[in-house]
Amino acid sequence: xxxxxxxxxxxxxxxxxxPVATDGESRVAxxxxxxxxxxxxxxKRINLQVNPGTVLLIAGxxxxxKSTLLDLLMGTVEPDEGTVTVFGRPRSKLTQSDREAIGCxxxxxxxxxxxxxxxxxxxxxxxxxxxxxxxxxxxLDHFGVDSSKKVKELSEGMKKKLGITAALSRRSRxxxxxxxxxxxxxxxxxxxxxxxxxxxxxxxxxVLTSHQFDKLDGLVDDILVLRHGELTCSMGGQSxxxxxxxxxxxxPPLL
Amino acid sequence: MHLLKLxxxxxxxxxxxxxxxxxxxxxxxxxxxxxxxSSASLSLLVAASxxxxxxxxxxxxxxxxxxxxxxxxxxLLLVLxxxxxxxxxxxxxxxxxxxxxxxxxxxxxxxFAADSLSVVCNAFTVDxxxxxxxxxxxxxxxxxxxxESFMTLSQYVRWAIVLSFMLGVSMMHPTASGIVSALQxxxxxxxxxxxxxxxxxxxxxxxxxxxxxxxx
Numbered sequence: 001x002x003x004x005x006x007x008x009x010x011x012x013x014x015x016x017x018x019p020v021a022t023d024g025e026s027r028v029a030x031x032x033x034x035x036x037x038x039x040x041x042x043x044k045r046i047n048l049q050v051n052p053g054t055v056l057l058i059a060g061x062x063x064x065x066k067s068t069l070l071d072l073l074m075g076t077v078e079p080d081e082g083t084v085t086v087f088g089r090p091r092s093k094l095t096q097s098d099r100e101a102i103g104c105x106x107x108x109x110x111x112x113x114x115x116x117x118x119x120x121x122x123x124x125x126x127x128x129x130x131x132x133x134x135x136x137x138x139x140l141d142h143f144g145v146d147s148s149k150k151v152k153e154l155s156e157g158m159k160k161k162l163g164i165t166a167a168l169s170r171r172s173r174x175x176x177x178x179x180x181x182x183x184x185x186x187x188x189x190x191x192x193x194x195x196x197x198x199x200x201x202x203x204x205x206x207v208l209t210s211h212q213f214d215k216l217d218g219l220v221d222d223i224l225v226l227r228h229g230e231l232t233c234s235m236g237g238q239s240x241x242x243x244x245x246x247x248x249x250x251x252p253p254l255l
Numbered sequence: 256m257h258l259l260k261l262x263x264x265x266x267x268x269x270x271x272x273x274x275x276x277x278x279x280x281x282x283x284x285x286x287x288x289x290x291x292x293s294s295a296s297l298s299l300l301v302a303a304s305x306x307x308x309x310x311x312x313x314x315x316x317x318x319x320x321x322x323x324x325x326x327x328x329x330x331l332l333l334v335l336x337x338x339x340x341x342x343x344x345x346x347x348x349x350x351x352x353x354x355x356x357x358x359x360x361x362x363x364x365x366x367f368a369a370d371s372l373s374v375v376c377n378a379f380t381v382d383x384x385x386x387x388x389x390x391x392x393x394x395x396x397x398x399x400x401x402x403e404s405f406m407t408l409s410q411y412v413r414w415a416i417v418l419s420f421m422l423g424v425s426m427m428h429p430t431a432s433g434i435v436s437a438l439q440x441x442x443x444x445x446x447x448x449x450x451x452x453x454x455x456x457x458x459x460x461x462x463x464x465x466x467x468x469x470x471x
Contacts, residue, residue, distance in 0.1 A: 106334060
């Protein structure tokens with residue numbers, strides 16, 4: 001296992017490279033020496049690879065650059081330097097079907113307050129050709145989100161569940177999730193893990209950020225650790241999943 | 256097909272505006288023109304229709320963009336991985352449809368007063384052009400204000416020129432020759448002329464708005 005090879009090493013001195021070597025064409029996403037600056041903050045020369053059927057955890061303290069990294073993959077932020085490729089194409093050259101194969105978590109700021117849950121999901125489904133109505137219905141039922149309610153009438157936790165439902169129901173090939181477990185109850189967290197595991201088994205590449213490592217037991221394949229915009233550690237291996245012990249023991253000192 | 260879905264999405268997210276506020280606004284607007292229709296001349300009626308259209312168009316589109324702002328819809332569409340050109344196209348088509356919807360009742364008093372269909376079509380075309388220009392200009396202003404790098408300043412200026420041209424066509428309409436005269440005497444040409452203008456503006460928009468850099 002890649003991780004075990006590095007136990008006892010100083011992770012901060014590791015080169016910023018992904019341990020999994022895969023043919024570039026078959027990768028779901030790839031960041032090559034990407035740099036992006038906002039005011040005082042700068043994400044520096046990041047290399048990242050996401051392979052089909054794997055889960056990549058981006059870990060780091062608040063302000064380390066995790067969300068910016070997801071924004072770069074989403075295409076809502078352009079790199080100052082370096083290249084971002086998704087499904088083997090530069091981010092700016094994606095076709096409509098490529099775009100539809102990318103699922104992103106929707107935070108509460110993007111949920112329209114005035115619409116009912118049903119209409120909101122309908123509006124999202126119309127913007128996406130791969131929408132799975134059955135899955136959306138099942139997840140809403142499981143999460144206990146009342147689809148007749150207006151979005152503004154939902155609690156913060158329910159809004160989070162709605163955002164997760166919208167992301168998972170796209171049946172995407174690349175799934176980008178920012179803190180998917182934050183604000184969810186234990187039962188819902190388990191359901192999200194189960195859905196992520198199912199997505200992974202179907203060949204979806206998943207990139208997520210999280211501080212709740214205990215929820216990721218057996219799910220995560222690769223980990224990137226960021227500190228002040230720099231990649232301080234990368235570890236993992238496509239064939240082996242990270243155990244809860246490895247995550248909770250090894251990650252906190254690195255953050 | 257995808258564009259059509261996005262337009263129906265626009266209708267869904269703005270359904271309240273269309274279902275309740277818009278008819279209410281139109282009722283307020285149509286009342287003075289109906290009143291005029293009983294006593295005033297046709298040219299005064301057309302002038303009143305255009306003036307009231309300005310007011311109703313402004314109020315309606317302000318409401319659309321307030322809702323846009325509140326729902327952060329442009330950003331949502333980008334996060335949903337919708338192509339920028341499709342985002343702008345679908346919103347422009349929605350604005351045009353809304354303009355047509357606003358203006359159907361607004362030209363009704365003219366339809367009662369006029370004895371020729373071409374006069375009615377004429378007034379309708381002018382009103383739709385004005386509404387589209389108001390709505391499109393507000394959309395561009397909204398994008399410019401809230402999503403700075405969606406368009407560059409030069410693109411914004413060039414788009415403003417296109418809209419000014421459309422507005423100019425509307426304004427000089429009663430006296431101009433050439434295309435405008437053709438529009439005046441042939442309802443079919445009026446519709447085709449409008450569709451052509453819209454298409455030109457739209458393809459111009461596509462070229463201009465395909466900014467290489469995404470905002471934020």
